[in-house]
Amino acid sequence: MIMLERRRETSRVMKFASPLLALVLTVISGAALFGLLGFDPLEALYQFFIAPVMTSYGIAELLLKATPLILIGVGLAIGYRANVWNIGAEGQLIIGAIAGGAIGLALHGVDSVLVLPLMIAGGILGGMAWAAIPALLRTHFNASELLTSLMLTYVAELLLTWAVNGPLKDPDGFSFPESKMFHDSASMPLLLEGTRLHGGFLAALIVVLLGWFFISRSLPGYEVRVTGSAPHAARFAGFSQTVTIWMTLLAGGALAGLAGLFEVAGPVGQLVPKISPGYGFTAIIVAFLGRLHPVGILFAGLLVALSYLGGEMAQITLNMPLAVTGVFQGLLLFFLLGVDILLTHRIRIGHIKPRSAS
Amino acid sequence: MIRQPPAQEQHTVTDGPEQRSQPPQPPQQPKGAAPRLKLSAISKSFPGIKANDHIDLSINPGEIHALIGENGAGKSTLVKIVYGVLSADAGVIEWEGKPVTIASPTAARKLGIGMVFQHFSLFEALTVAENIALGLDDSGPIRALNQRITEISARYELPLQPDRHVSGLSVGEKQRIEIVRCLLQSPGLLIMDEPTSVLTPQEAKILFRTLRRLRDEGCAILFISHKLDEVRALCDRASILRHGKLVAACDPREETSGSMAEMMIGSSPVTPRRSSHEAGQKRLEIRDLTVPGQNNFDVSLSHINLELHGGEIVGIAGVAGNGQKELAMALTGEVRAPGREMVVINDEAVGHKGPRRRRRHGMAFVPEERLGQGAVPDMDLAENVLLTGYLRLGLVRYGSLRMQAARDLAADITGQFDVRCRGIQAQAGALSGGNLQKFIIGREIVQSPDVLIAAQPTWGVDSGAAAAIHQALFDLARRGTAILVISQDLDELMLISDRLAVLHEGKLSGAHPTHEFTIEEIGLLMGGADIGKARLAS
Incomplete structure (x- = not known):
């Protein structure tokens, strides 16, 4: 008989081992899935996980795709630590992109080192403004941020569609729903010539460091952790829940907005109706895969970015449907949440037989 | 079988708990009949601790049997095994002479074991009858249940109105709901976990009358307490646990509170x-x-x-x-x-x-709830020092936490207030109640409020912990x-x-x-x- 037995304390080993275990289980069931779809499992896994990073261009693409995931993941993790469930990072990303992008377009042709910092500030403030709405609704009307932040994502998408069809549309763009391309001063500097990797990745690394310091070593971060893990203790200690909700939502919004600006001022190069393949949602997986720890999120972001690239690669070389990427990420999240039980429980195999006293 | 009885212990049983003193057998108990419940060599380990170590215990029909011991002595573990919440690593449970496996509380109730927990599980917004119905495995129609509740509560002096909402009831009344819920299943064994801790002295007396009446009707009662005066007033036999072992069995009516406290603690109480x-x-x-x-x-x-x-x-x-x-x-x-x-x-x-x-x-505060209010269960002791110490103890500089200072202080507190744990990296949730409370009180006291x-x-x-806490309050x-x-x-x-x-x-x-x-x-x-x-x- 296989039994689950409660541990006295949360296992420290499992904290690190369980994401790896989840990964292994994902790979195994992914291979089975490929087999069932009629692909050679080993070949498919190779295309998924190895082939994308065999070239330096591939690695640059990997880091590029990981950048928004890491940025948003760190921001969301701060909120999730406090049980503030912002799942609308996608919307905050879009608003950040519109706000920062609009500044870049307004300053079109201005050749100054200040253009990009202004756009970045715009992106951050845009994301924060969008996240402030659920914060306000939560603190004043006790409306669940889970619902409001998600619903605002769709509003943000429509706003973007309106913007690129209206005020921000390129007048010389043959009526395509797109803005002008950003000029050089309004574009992210490249890190590697010949690739699309830009300075945003360095920013993501800095955010990982700052995020770690905030969560683990600062008093506000401690308040966030206490609020999430024992709300009653937080009230007892005098930590304000209102402050925590505002702080965490604004942090999440700021980083999502920043990621959005990096996307449009980086690889996309202009405002278009669709600027993110769902980074804001995927970052939720990244945050949990990284155990809500910034360093974990760094690795998780790289891994999930690899699954994006791998999906594309498998699509190209094996004619695998694109949906497989989504299934793969779903499997990963599923196993990740599943193996979490091992943090607090251990598996015992064997049967307990009543034994006579000796 | 008790191994290595501590030498200084006069009351130690060396050959099963029955040897030291034979309580008068109740009249319902024919000679040679099997006890209602017999535990033989029950052992249960948790990581790092032997909660129960070869415990033998038998309870006869018509007997109120006290299970006493300090917090952390293994009382809860033992009754959880009997009630099917935990399973023993080793040992035999016999119910009326037949070996049984109690896999779940449902199985325990089927056998005829009822338990009244220290912390009630009642829905405040529901009525008395609805709460009782929820706790029964087969409650039947609510009207018939109302009738039975009224009967039982009249018979055992447990006044309850079935249609009242729980939210308006006193703690004593809430406890009655739990007792009536057990009695509806006509239990052969009733386990009471620290039942008097929530009662006024007068209410406790009424509860004792109810329990004696049940005993006289042949119900076996396992009464868990550390209030020794009550045990002496109520119980026919007492088994004393210490550090997971059965160290003594006695007739509490022939002991003093002091002598029992000594058996419980292993030394004279301070x-x-x-x-x-x-x-x-x-x-x-x-x-x-x-x-x-x-x-x-x-x-x-x-x-x-x-x-x-x-x-x-x-x-x-x-x-x-x-x-x-x-x-x-x-x-x-x-x-x-x-x-x-x-x-x-x-x-x-x-x-x-x-x-x-x-x-x-x-000001400084020691809150009512230790875990979840006074301490964050999944944080370690150093982080828990910060919970209230962040203001006055210089543990925060320019908004950043001085973790080393917090660790030093946690080590000071655990040393000064005798908090027993596996180190300051232990999570608060892993400490026993008494040790966590000493830690929390220590944390507030070092702030010199x-x-x-x-x-x-x-x-x-x-x-022992209570005495230490009282002493700390006196010193403060x-x-x-x-x-x-x-x-x-x-x-x-x-x-x-x-x-x-x-x-x-x-x-x-x-x-x-x-x-x-x-x-x-x-x-x-x-x-x-x-x-x-x-x-x-x-």
Whole structure:
């Protein structure tokens, strides 16, 4: 008989081992899935996980795709630590992109080192403004941020569609729903010539460091952790829940907005109706895969970015449907949440037989 | 079988628990019949601890059997095994002579084992009958159930109205619901886990009558307690656990509380010493504190007045659910008072301020709930020092945490207050109740507060830890701190407080020197009599 037995304390080993275990289980069931779809499992896994990073261009693409995931993941993790469930990072990303992008377009042709910092500030403030709405609704009307932040994502998408069809549309763009391309001063500097990797990745690394310091070593971060893990203790200690909700939502919004600006001022190069393949949602997986720890999120972001690239690669070389990427990420999240039980429980195999006293 | 009996232990049983003294067999028990429940060599280990180590125990029909021991001695583990919540690693359970496996509480109830837990599991918004129906495996139609509830409650002096909502009931009444729920299944064995901890002395007496009546009808009762006077008054036999082992079995009626305490602790109990004190300057003033309940289930506080001076310990007695929680929250600042003058610390009005500001003005608090309020269960001790220590102990510099300082302080506290744990990296949730409480009290004391508010400081704590906590409070008072203790444990308040007041339905009686009260008077006040009448009655 296989039994689950409660541990006295949360296992420290499992904290690190369980994401790896989840990964292994994902790979195994992914291979089975490929087999069932009629692909050679080993070949498919190779295309998924190895082939994308065999070239330096591939690695640059990997880091590029990981950048928004890491940025948003760190921001969301701060909120999730406090049980503030912002799942609308996608919307905050879009608003950040519109706000920062609009500044870049307004300053079109201005050749100054200040253009990009202004756009970045715009992106951050845009994301924060969008996240402030659920914060306000939560603190004043006790409306669940889970619902409001998600619903605002769709509003943000429509706003973007309106913007690129209206005020921000390129007048010389043959009526395509797109803005002008950003000029050089309004574009992210490249890190590697010949690739699309830009300075945003360095920013993501800095955010990982700052995020770690905030969560683990600062008093506000401690308040966030206490609020999430024992709300009653937080009230007892005098930590304000209102402050925590505002702080965490604004942090999440700021980083999502920043990621959005990096996307449009980086690889996309202009405002278009669709600027993110769902980074804001995927970052939720990244945050949990990284155990809500910034360093974990760094690795998780790289891994999930690899699954994006791998999906594309498998699509190209094996004619695998694109949906497989989504299934793969779903499997990963599923196993990740599943193996979490091992943090607090251990598996015992064997049967307990009543034994006579000796 | 007990191995290696400690040498200094006169009461140690060496050959099964029955040897030392044979309690008079109840008349229902024919000679040679199997005991209702027999445990042989039950063992259960958790990582790092042997919670039960070869425990033998047998309970006969018509017997009230006490299971006593300090917190952490293994009582809860043992009854959880009997009730099917945990499974033993080794050992045999026999029910009426037949070996059984009790895989779940449902299986236990099927056998005829009922249990009344220390913490009730009742839905406040449902009625008595609905709550009972939810707890039964097969409740039948609610009208027939109402009828049965009324019958049982009349028969065993457990007055209950089936259609009343639980939210309006006292703790004593809530306990009756749990007892009636068990009795509806006509149990052969009833397990009571610290049942008197929530009752007034008068209510406890009524409970004992009920239990004796059940015993006389042939029900076996396992009575878990660490209040030795009660055990002596009620029980026919007692088994004493210490560090997971059965160290003695005795007839409590032939022992003194002192001798049983000695068996329980393994040495003579320490009595905390108090040097005489002088009241110092006024530290805390509560003026006409009136706080409406935050929701339907809260008690409203009305017109509470109290003054606390440096160096004195003032106790607030009362039956649970009469506003203790609300008073504690109004004093910590978790719930703010409607008027700033309602709470005054060192002449500073702080009624409108939250916990942070009140702590800055010199208050410290020991909350009622240790885990989840006083400490964060999944954080280690160093991080838990920060929970309230972040303000006054220099643990935060420019907004960043000084973790090394927090670790040093946690190590100091665990050393100074004898907190037994596997180190400061232990999670708060892994500490036993008594050790966690010592840690929390230590954390508040090292902040050298002017005013300490302690709610239930020794609730569920073993006598050794309780004595240490009382001593720590005495020492703190000697250094000039004003201490307010809100407790349901009357014995504790009689022991430690200089003055005493009683909280009933959100109103506080006047505070008078403790020695002017008798237990009966306080019992009456706790039941809602006003002090004038209480005086007349005595």
